[in-house]
Amino acid sequence: MKISFLINNIYGIGGTNRTVINLAEALCVHHEVEIVSVFRRATAPKFEISPRIAVRALVDLRPGSSDRGSSDRGAAGSDVPSEVVPRQEEFYAQYSRFTDGRIIRDLQRTSADVVVGTRPSLNLFVAAHTRDGALRVAQEHMTHLAIPSAVREEMARVYPRLDAITTVTEADAHSFTEHTPIPGIPVVGIPNSVPEPLVEPSDCSHKVIVSAGRMHEIKRYDLLIRAFGRLAEEFPDWQLRIYGDGGEAGKLRALVSELGLAGRALLMGGFSPIESEWAKGSIAAVTSSAESFGMTLVEAMRCGLPVVSTDCPVGPREILRDGEDGFLVPNGEVEGITWGLRRLMADDGTRRAMGAAALRNAARYDPAAVADRYVELFEDAARRRAALDRGYRAPAGAGKAGTGGLTVPPVSIGTATVDVTADDAGFLRFSADGPEEGRRRWQFVLRHKPADGDRRPDLPLATSRKDLDNGGIRYTAVLTPSALGELGDGRWQVTMSAAKAPSVHMKAGVRDTRALIGARARLVAHPPTGPLGWTLPYTQPNGRLMLRTVLREEHAECTRVEAADGAVTVRGVLTGGRRIEPGALFIASRRGRHAKSFSTPVQVLGRQAFRAEVPLRRVVDHRLERWEDWDWWLQPDPYDRRKVRVCHLLEDFPDVKGAYVYPSVPLAGDEASPYAVVHPARPVWVRPYCSASGAMAMNVVDR
Helix, strand or coil, X not given: CEEEEEECCCCCCCHHHHHHXXXXXXXXXCCEEEEEEEEECCCCCCCCCCCCCEEEEEEXXXXXXXXXXXXXXXXXXXXXXXXXXXXXXCCHHHCEHHHHHHHHXXXXXXXXXXXXXXXXXXXXXXXXXXXXXXXXXXXXXXXXXXXXXXXXXXXXXXHHHCCEEEECCHHHHHHHHHHCCCCCXXXXXXXXXXXXXXXXXXXXXXXEEEEECCCCHHHCHHHHHHHHHHHCCCCCCCEEEEECCCCCHHHHHHHHHHCCCCCCEEEEECCCCCHHHHCCCCEEEECCCCECCCXXXXXHHHCCCXXXXXXXXXXXXXHCCECCCEEEECCCCHHHHHHHHHHHHHCHHHHHHHHHHHHHHHHHHCHHHHHHHHHHHHHHHHHHHXXXXXXXXXXXXXXXXXXXXXXXXCCCHHHCEEEEEECCCCCEEEEEEECCCCCCCCEEXXXXXXXXXXXXXXXXXXXXXXXXXCCCEEEEEEECHHHXXXXXXXXXXXXXXXXXXXXXXXEEEEEECCHHHHHHHHHHHCCCCCCEEEEEEEECCCCEEEEEEEEECCEEEEEEEEEECCEEEEEEEEECXXXXXXXXXXXXXXXXXXXXXXXXXXXXXXCCEEEEEEECHHHHHCCCCCEEEEEEEEECECCECXXXXXXXXXXXXXXHHHHCCXXXXXXXXXCCCCCCCCCCCCCEEEEEEECCCCEEEEEEECC
């Protein structure tokens, strides 16, 4: 049968997108599947989608699409409110009389045997306007009582034209039936699916708590940060990482600074695929005030993490087995979250046992099992329709999704993705599944992207090929630490090349860099006395895979920054052949045309570790502009003027600048300065930061 999913915007990031793609991937093994996105605001979807699934959009709103002649911006009727979407629906403002027409026309012309809507507004379209020959199914991803009452009234009026309704929990199916009964239409609870991760499960050894989801007030990350703050002193070697984007990020950064958790509680931004980041953790935390299902719970459990979750309505209590694979704690209470985290942080045995249980219990959410339930739902709906309508012809059946063969080879190298695994010895292992080669023999090639125009030669990697049962080929290659001599310090594209074919800059898949957490810890504890090498895979905003390579004879790595009471305290380690001598200096240098430097003594902490306390009054009283940047340097030997840039590079993730958010220190100038053009009485703000290149500095701003 042909199955069509109607979704708001498949090109963005969100839980509905993930679960629809997971289900579509499982169904497409035995059925024809398409995803119809009402809106297109990006060139490609954020989540990887098999080329076997057709993806198309009805309304093109991409920036620059007008130059291609495909833009629907400003189309006639786009400023007229929708006649289908209720005003109280969350995305009401996105819809218009113009979008109504596009959606209705597509539903009336669809060749699909089954059309599945994925949110209330779209389900209203599916119910009212899908051609009579197709089955109409509504997926409800929201908690039913979270849907505005006016929208539920419209659902009660229109939904009788549906053939079936699904919710993501049994509890919500009962709630739907109780509060919005639709006579004759079954309401079935079918959970979201989460595929088995491509990464090895966590061994629960890294002292990292992980949380993920959009930065929205309903996720209550503020409670999680406050709970972690209560435990920070008791567990000084633990770290909290929160992944996601959204409007609450600014408030959360301010809270991290207020609680003095800079460098301990990290806001990591969006990350996809997320499974490698779950696997870096030892505990997952979900602190939402409401969850319709709880995708992040299942994702974390499938990576072997025990979960501390608020017992919010509907979702988590159907997923977690309290005390077996995690803890359910009172909703909205910092004390309960603190209690659950402490139990797992303090007890390695309990943490590992619960992680193993989570891994076992989460297998019930495998996409193949969930897809089988949907096929049964469609077949049952077809039988009921046929019994009521003699003119209806049920679609040809197909086998269930089954447990194997959920992958198909990419249609081209350009649609393949590359998975990368780093180990703690400095090796990177690349793997990509591609189509049958024919006459071409593809291999991995690294291509330099210079910052200064001085491009290094390409570096081909010895590439192995293995035939797969699905007709594709698996390409693998290994980048050894010795290759850093050729790569040097820079950035490299990961490409595939073949004779008489253009080079393809590959898309990133899973980047498993958990081993780098331990590698950094060992390096900080025992800095090397020779050249430093570091290799980190990362993605560009367009999803293409890159490498950041570090090769330096000397390097000063910042390990901690504290900003308070008119001073910044910096800790770090020096790698390379020189040692930090008594009398070593920490130097702050003003960037730009008014260059100036001042130094402060360095406290030597062993052969290669240092601590410096930088008085901020000097940068305030000697400033010349309303906005200045002062770079940080280490002079290891007072009798040798060679300096080493202080950086923060050696992490298992690329965006150190975004993750490490240091507080601003307010200072009012109180000394007459012969240099300052303006010397206000109001505070000047000084804030340490890590630049995009990894270099440490501080910003001086007159606000």
